[in-house]
Amino acid sequence: xxxxxxxxxxxxxxxxxxxxxxxxxxxxxxxxxxxxxxxxxxxxxxxxxxxxxxxxxxxxxxxxxxxxxxxxxxxxxxxxxxxxxxxxxxxxxxxxxxxxxxxxxxxxxxxxxxxxxxxxxxxxxxxxxxxxxxxxxxxxxxxxxxxxxxxxxxxxxxxxxxxxxxxxxxxxxxxxxxxxxxxxxxxxxxxxxxxxxxxxxxxxxxxxxxxx
Amino acid sequence: xxxxxxxxxxxxxxxxxxxxxxxxxxxxxxxxxxxxxxxxxxxxxxxxxxxxxxxxxxxxxxxxxxxxxxxxxxxxxxxxxxxxxxxxxxxxxxxxxxxxxxxxxxxxxxxxxxxxxxxxxxxxxxxxxxxxxxxxxxxxxxxxxxxxxxxxxxxxxxxxxxxxxxxxxxxxxxxxxxxxxxxxxxxxxxxxxxxxxxxxxxxxxxxxxxxx
Numbered sequence: 001x002x003x004x005x006x007x008x009x010x011x012x013x014x015x016x017x018x019x020x021x022x023x024x025x026x027x028x029x030x031x032x033x034x035x036x037x038x039x040x041x042x043x044x045x046x047x048x049x050x051x052x053x054x055x056x057x058x059x060x061x062x063x064x065x066x067x068x069x070x071x072x073x074x075x076x077x078x079x080x081x082x083x084x085x086x087x088x089x090x091x092x093x094x095x096x097x098x099x100x101x102x103x104x105x106x107x108x109x110x111x112x113x114x115x116x117x118x119x120x121x122x123x124x125x126x127x128x129x130x131x132x133x134x135x136x137x138x139x140x141x142x143x144x145x146x147x148x149x150x151x152x153x154x155x156x157x158x159x160x161x162x163x164x165x166x167x168x169x170x171x172x173x174x175x176x177x178x179x180x181x182x183x184x185x186x187x188x189x190x191x192x193x194x195x196x197x198x199x200x201x202x203x204x205x206x207x208x209x210x211x212x
Numbered sequence: 213x214x215x216x217x218x219x220x221x222x223x224x225x226x227x228x229x230x231x232x233x234x235x236x237x238x239x240x241x242x243x244x245x246x247x248x249x250x251x252x253x254x255x256x257x258x259x260x261x262x263x264x265x266x267x268x269x270x271x272x273x274x275x276x277x278x279x280x281x282x283x284x285x286x287x288x289x290x291x292x293x294x295x296x297x298x299x300x301x302x303x304x305x306x307x308x309x310x311x312x313x314x315x316x317x318x319x320x321x322x323x324x325x326x327x328x329x330x331x332x333x334x335x336x337x338x339x340x341x342x343x344x345x346x347x348x349x350x351x352x353x354x355x356x357x358x359x360x361x362x363x364x365x366x367x368x369x370x371x372x373x374x375x376x377x378x379x380x381x382x383x384x385x386x387x388x389x390x391x392x393x394x395x396x397x398x399x400x401x402x403x404x405x406x407x408x409x410x411x412x413x414x415x416x417x418x419x420x421x422x423x424x
């Protein structure tokens with residue numbers, strides 16, 4: 001499973017949303033998304049990059065997302081919340097944030113089954129919340145040069161009882177024991193191709209754990 | 213200019229829609245999009261691939277799209293038109309299709325100025341309509357194996373007075389005289405990474421014409 005949950009809201013994102021790609025025999029991978037758009041769902045470049053890299057590796061991909069109403073909607077022409085009261089429970093509650101029960105169950109089931117899990121951007125927070133003691137990265141722990149505006153997330157991950165490993169945007173971290181692969185992606189303010197390459201490294205790491 | 217107009221409807225697609233990427237010094241490129249979604253606008257993987265390849269080449273990118281109401285909207289959870297009366301003028305009128313006057317003017321101005329123009333997927337039809345006698349590709353001219361479901365588009369391009377050059381999805385065609393670079397992209401039903409690579413070839417071709 002490759003989890004890409006940049007956003008806080010969840011909605012159905014069926015295969016029709018993203019242009020289809022012919023199937024290959026190979027690793028069977030579930031890609032879990034959380035809506036569309038950096039402000040109210042999965043960052044679309046991350047979603048596309050994950051699917052490009054999985055396609056190149058011949059993976060048999062199915063895209064999933066919880067089928068529930070979106071928590072809040074963004075006017076992308078303004079980059080502003082369309083509803084003033086819109087809130088992310090992570091933004092409001094930090095480590096005590098609530099998360100979708102279905103996503104929580106899927107993460108626990110995949111972990112119990114010993115199936116590799118890949119997570120990018122801010123989604124390692126969700127795994128840290130439901131899988132105590134795991135090792136993940138969301139990049140750097142301090143924003144010295146403006147490249148890591150969400151560096152505080154690493155401290156939330158520690159507060160949740162997980163181990164945070166500092167990595168750069170093109171790097172990834174593998175928790176061999178728990179079979180969890182993470183990469184910072186857009187937790188870093190950088191050029192788009194670095195995000196693409198970091199996600200490629202994460203996908204490669206997940207498929208290596210599958211033995212593909 | 214790199215033109216990605218898979219769809220038939222046009223709407224404002226500002227930089228906020230796509231997660232920002234730090235600027236580089238390098239070629240100055242305008243990316244013209246036409247909404248979001250394979251059914252009602254620019255195919256999102258094509259848009260992301262164009263920006264990833266331009267980022268890797270250090271291009272200074274600005275994203276543009278005409279600021280007009282969307283002609284029709286798709287319910288992406290069903291892949292169906294949200295409005296029954298929705299129509300694409302290209303789908304209805306073929307070579308006599310109407311096109312946005314601003315896009316027509318931009319294509320003609322860039323061509324007159326001798327600035328390279330890149331087009332992918334079905335957008336070469338628009339250039340063929342306003343720039344008579346150009347050479348472009350939208351892939352194959354016959355759908356022998358189900359990989360080229362939109363092969364009829366090549367005949368529309370010929371009917372418009374342009375020359376169609378058969379190319380595979382990972383290839384591109386350069387009209388040296390008119391400085392126009394085209395690639396089939398999702399005119400071909402194939403694996404996503406082939407689309408990504410074909411668009412990379414187009415971007416490389418455009419930047420070579422710029423001298424970058």
